[in-house]
Amino acid sequence: MAGPDEQALRRETPGTRNVIHFNNAGASLPIQEVLDVQREYLEAEALYGGYEVVTQFSEQLQRPYDTLASLLNCAPANIAILQSATSAWAQVFYGIPLTAGDRILTSIIEYGANYIAFLQMAKRVGVAIEVIPEDDEGDISLPALEVLITQGDKKPALIAITHVPTNSGRVYDAAGVGRLAQAHGVPYLLDACQSVGQLPLDVQAIGCDWLSGTSRKYLRGPRGVGFLYASDSAMEKFEPAMLDLYGATWTATDQYEMQPGARRYEIYEKNFAGMVGLGVAVDYANQLGMDWIWARIQAIARELRGKLARIPGVTVHDRGRLLCGIVSFTKEGVDPGVIMARLCEQGINVKTSAISSTRLDFERVHLPPFVVRASVHYFNTADEIEQLVLALTAVGDCSSKAREVM
Incomplete structure (x- = not known):
């Protein structure tokens, strides 16, 4: 080859x-350069102070936003960097105001951590979890999904599926799901933890509202770093599950204002050395x-x-x-x-x-x-x-x- x-x-x-x-x-x-840039960053923190080197490494800390935007075909403003893929996914899921009777459509291959979150919301507020069948070839069944979307008096509150399962090699038709989600106006959260870095991903073609991923797997980046893509329309409709003084500004005694882009999903304290390493790792993938x-x-x-x-x-x-x-x-x-x-x-x-x-x-x-x-x-x-x-x-x-x- x-x-x-x-x-x-x-x-x-x-x-x-x-x-x-x-x-x-x-x-x-990881590649050697990922190791090298993390060592360089950690050494600078030790010699000059953790807060102080953020300015010194501003270009390197911006790099993961730019490289991930290139990888996923979106703008850097649509990317957030978090502590893990699970943190990114949870910032979306728990930010959706679910109520009793709301329907969540998910997949047979759904990752356990995600499904536990569904069960937790079923216990807390009474949401219904509905599993989309697979077709005869082991892909997600788009006709069955459309039936689930259109049946009943209330359209689903969320479609949340895993792109590639943790336990086997099949890849779902994420773009097919996106076409149906957009056609029927259903929010769509894609867990791309196992797919990002091993196959091409284009969030515009997929049509998802959010995509969560990790640094440590196929992107070959450091542990302790995850990321999120959030579409402009999704950010207009939904808030993150949690905001801090980085994701939002306290503008008055009874008011706050969120960051204009996806960084509203971020928490200030994160693995800054890992962010630098992630930027290098994604750049390497883009170059290959x-x-x-x-x-x-x-x-x-x-x-x-x-x-x-x-x-x-x-x-x-x-x-x-x-x-x-x-x-x-x-x-x-x-x-x-x-x-x-x-x-x-x-x-x-x-x-x-x-x-x-x-x-x-x-x-x-x-x-x-x-x-x-x-x-x-x-x-x-x-x-x-x-x-x-x-x-x-x-x-x-x-x-x-x-x-x-x-």
């Missing part, structure tokens, strides 16, 4: 010298090009799925019209936690995904309580895939031999 030099990409990623990293859906390996990144990740994931499927006893669980870099699997007779531990002993990072993270999906397809998740990135190689396959095969062989001895 034509594109940037593979070895150059790996030289710029120091972690590749220590581990084979297939946990990019958890936290990816999301079309190239997406094609490369898909090719590596296809190769991994194909080789895993040929291992006796291994079942690959990814299903969908469009699949991404998250590859989920189990091996008959071998606990997923044991697989993760044995691979870790050989310097191979994978993760297990639990039923509590995506309960509706696990229960619908009768998955075991845990699956193994190997999430690839563009810096992974064919040799690394081969080492994973050999190590996984050995885990099964060792387990079989142990049972025979017993």
Whole structure:
């Protein structure tokens, strides 16, 4: 596949010298420049004072707004930087004035933290949670969604879906959902935590009112940083769940005025060094090009799925019209936690995904309580895939031999 030099990409990623990293859906390996700029910022804070260096690094602190705006096709004023993707998502969700009988439409693959928030509001005020079915190919069913939108006397208060689940590789048709949301005037919140950084995202084409994402996963930025896209129309209609003296100004004894753009969603105290690192990470992705990144990740994931499927006893669980870099699997007779531990002993990072993270999906397809998740990135190689396959095969062989001895 034509594109940037593979070895150059790996030289710029120091972690590749220590581990084979297939946990990019958890936290990816940053490039050296991301590490360097964070160290520089933290050292300046220690030498000159935390408040004081904000002015000194004003250009670097503006960089994530500009680079994310370029990545998502919006204006920098539509971007907010927060402590995490969950913080960003919650600033939107809990800011919507939900009341008894309001309907929330969500997805089968909805992330556990989001669904708990729905349940909390169901308990607090009596909202109804309605799950949009999937079609036969494993994508979100747009005809079923339109039926849900139009049925009943009250249109939904919110459509809130996850773009890519934490436990498998399928990618929902977020733009199709957006077309229906806009046509019927329903607010639309998209959790892009696992999709941003691995596939092209255009918020204008998607048609979402809000999009939440994280730095640490496929964008390869620091931990402790998340972000939010908020459309102009959404900001006109809804306030953030929480405002502080950064998101708003106390203008009179009984009045306040919010920031004019998406920074109204921000809280002043955040990971400033992480913000600087995020700006570098997103700029790096923009320079590589999301079309190239997406094609490369898909090719590596296809190769991994194909080789895993040929291992006796291994079942690959990814299903969908469009699949991404998250590859989920189990091996008959071998606990997923044991697989993760044995691979870790050989310097191979994978993760297990639990039923509590995506309960509706696990229960619908009768998955075991845990699956193994190997999430690839563009810096992974064919040799690394081969080492994973050999190590996984050995885990099964060792387990079989142990049972025979017993």
